[in-house]
Amino acid sequence: MRDALSILASATVPPSSAPPPGHYRHPHRQSTTSTTAKPQPHPNPKHNKPQFPTYSPLLSSYRRDNRQSLTYNTELASKLAEDGMFEDFLMISESVVASGVKPSEFLALLNAKCVAIGVARVLDEGNLHSVVKMLFNGLEKIGIDPVQMFDAVSTESLRRECRRLLKRGEVEQLVSFMETLAGFKFQIRELVEPSDVISLCISQRDPTAAIRYAQNFPHMEIMFCSIILEFGKKRDLASALTAFEAAKQNTSTPNMHAYRTIIDVCGLCGDYLKSRTIYEGLLAGNITPNVYVFNSLMNVNSRDLNYALGTYKKMKKLGVTAEITTHNILLKSCCVAAKVELAQDIYKEIRELESKGALKSDVFTYSTMIKVFADAKMWKNALEVKEDMVTSGVIPDTVTWSSLISACANAGLVEQAIKLFDEMLEAGGQPNSRCFNILLHACVEACQYDRAFRLFKSWKERGSEQTTSDNNLNSSDDSLAVHHTRVTSRPYSHLTTGVPFRPTTSTYNILMKACGADYYRAKALMDEMKTLGLSPNQISWSTLIDVCGGSGNVAGAIQILRSLHETGIQPDVIAYTTAIKICVKHKKPKLAFMLFAEMKKYEIKPNLVTYKTILTARSRYGSLQEVQQSLAVYQQMRKAGYKPNDYYLKQLIEEWCEGVLQNEHHNEGQFASRITDFGPQSMLLEKVAEHLQDSNAESLSIDLQGLTKVEARIIVLAVLRKIKEKYIAGNSMEDDVSIILGLQELGSDFIKGESDGVKEAVIRLLEHDLGLQVFAAGSRSGRGKGSRMYSSSIGETIERSESKQASESPTRRPMVLQRLKVTRESLHHWLQKKMESSPLSITVTTQ
């Protein structure tokens, strides 16, 4: 009591004296009381009601008489609390308790409503945290349980504050508040819905706050898992991982649930490698993952069949029992990898385990297996699985039926698909949009476009009938069925499904494809889709481009692509590839290349299909520039990591190169080489591309090292063709053409291998076929000595030259880079001759 009073007294002394030692004072209050002893309006302008002033008569009277009644003191405390002056409230409270009043007694006498108003006031002032903490600490020190002091009304003001912070998105404030309240044993779950707090943390990408909040709950592990999962759903792997690490720190025993959750999240975020790292972390810590962790790991990595199988083995080795889900995931993995046989083996194994009672196949097992066969177009096997299923007493669900129908659709069996659809209805199955779509697609795949439209129309009509007149269902049902039976002589029960039909964007996309080349019909479908509140997706646009182009309207197709940009939709690779295909199909290679350049401008990466499509744009050789263009595409393709095994381009290059010979009197129409002679790993196209690059224009050196005869021939011809094109364009030859053959040990034959016969083949081509002059030019011997014009007897010349060189150095035979030189003069002569025999070329030059 004395202590409290002296503190109280010090609060009123002028600023010249020592600052008040009160530990209840927060900085703000301290400054106002120390700078002025005079009354002063509350610093918060919104706060109209003046605070309980330090000079108030109540306090003065208190100072005058220490021995006032308990009632008076509690009234005073309530009043102070009501005005939000909790420092003073605490002083009074402390003095009351110090005078021997039991905290619970004091508490009972306090006006709870005043406390509630005061709490609300303090919270409104915005200095929530420190004030609440100060108050609670003070209460605790006195021996009053803060929770006890908060009745329904004041708790409601806490709750209101929580809602306000939540609405404002003040995560830090809210979570700190929660921590404080939880520290005083408040049931924070009752103040604010935990999922709302977590959601706020997730939306603000604040995993730390979420974890801090979760730590206040007895079942924090479960909350950690939901935090990890929620971040995953937001595709925020980094935050999910932070939450996961925190979860690990907070639990003494490894939380398998958290492990499997983070692994699932890795899958959601597309980072399957990370899931492996996490799993390896478990193994490294000598912790055996449970079956859920293994299932999740296998599922996330199901695109990598070997990994999934390896994990399965590891799991067995560690003594973890695989369950049906584990096997289902393995089947899925096989399905993705299109490994039908392996899937069959696993399926057999499952059935064997089942016969032993170790396992029970479920609807997932059968549906997945049906999908395996559906993808492989093995519809009969798919139907067999259905029989297995029926004998095992497992009821097919919508997904099972859909997969079965899809199996027939993929095999082009419309009738069978419809039969299954009917069977499904008879069995009481409820088709959904996906199922309807599969059936429509079955018709489209089999080019039964009319049928697709008829089905669509009947389903739509049925849908509206059901919504308008449910009572007339039966009569209209029958008449409709009978009508169709008469027209088409089939039982068509699928027209009367009794299930509402809700078309989706996919439905419309499938139907748009069924429009064939009828652009206006496809366009009308797209409009209809929009009126139903469905939005066209990338597939819709690509299909529309395809239909438009297919109708012969290339400009229209490109226009659609452009309009996509204008409406803020980024066309995807497929939209561009489709447009490029249209250009190629309508023999507009320039447009195709323009679109190809455009897509790259928009940073849309071409894929294998795009490259293959664009490379078919030039089916016949044209100008050097055009060949260069194709070759540039080829090089990009290689750079992007696609296999360089393109038949079209090789053919194009070969044709273009051999074109050099077209005007020679021999070789008419006959290629000396065949494209099939190129090895699969051939660097030919790379080399040709290199030689034809404009940057290489002045370099007249051809390196034939490591090439086969056929390849060497193509390269030489390519360079000659380039020279010819340049010549026609007005660029004359400045130098000899140098051909590098390879290293040769002096006096010996060429190093045996692929280069065998290259020299002879090249010389034959140049001298015999083209009538050019060729010199041998070993780099060691120089022009005067080693160079020798080849005569008609090539072999003899070489032999003489070689034996002479050999005798010069009998003991040590150095390596020499063998070269050939084609003289500038003979090239000029050849070009001249070609101009004469090719009037078109002359026309080009004179223009």
Added chain:
DNA sequence: ATAGGGTTAG
């Protein structure tokens, strides 16, 4: 707590 079905380009 995990697993299965539909539509676009070569």
